[in-house]
């Protein structure tokens with residue numbers, strides 16, 4: 711049996727992590743139902759954050775296994791920047807496990823998973839699309855098909871870092887488009903889950919949700935490994 715990748719002491723239990731380290735991970739336990747923003751544990755009763763109340767996003771719910779904190783932030787960085795696909799598989803398994811324990815997901819499962827598209831250039835540079843690798847693991851563990859050919863990404867959104875916030879939104883909206891295959895297939899699905907590695911501002915998830923709803927999906931939800939506070 712392999713040793714735990716975090717403490718290197720105990721035997722691994724799941725995804726190369728021991729039971730003790732698993733319990734210590736920053737699980738996202740109290741969160742906004744719609745965007746998964748971690749909420750203070752004192753604020754019970756309220757299940758939607760102020761931001762979602764004042765301007766509701768296009769997706770109906772978001773679930774993330776973790777808050778984007780140590781050591782999950784390091785594990786995700788290792789997966790994305792150090793070309794470590796097995797780490798992505800481990801993170802995907804942990805997300806699948808947390809989704810399996812979520813009764814609202816079990817009662818209303820999506821019929822399709824769509825990973826957030828990555829442009830060809832970054833896929834070539836890294837060797838894979840991180841979101842797609844997570845989506846593939848979820849697809850296997852939850853027995854839900856994952857399809858990456860319904861949405862394509864144009865190259866222009868690579869320049870996001872140099873833009874102002876309003877410019878970013880316009881740029882983002884123009885970055886994605888539904889493919890011909892997507893136009894004919896999407897109306898066949900009632901509920902679609904968008905999958906990403908980390909949800910930060912929700913801007914990408916929101917843009918994709920709007921496109922999928924306009925293309926004929928009835929409900930879009932979001933799944934990611936971690937959510938930034």
Ligand SMILES: [Zn+2]
Nearest residue numbers: 714717728731
């Ligand atoms: Zn451990």
Ligand SMILES: [Zn+2]
Nearest residue numbers: 742745759762
């Ligand atoms: Zn929210």
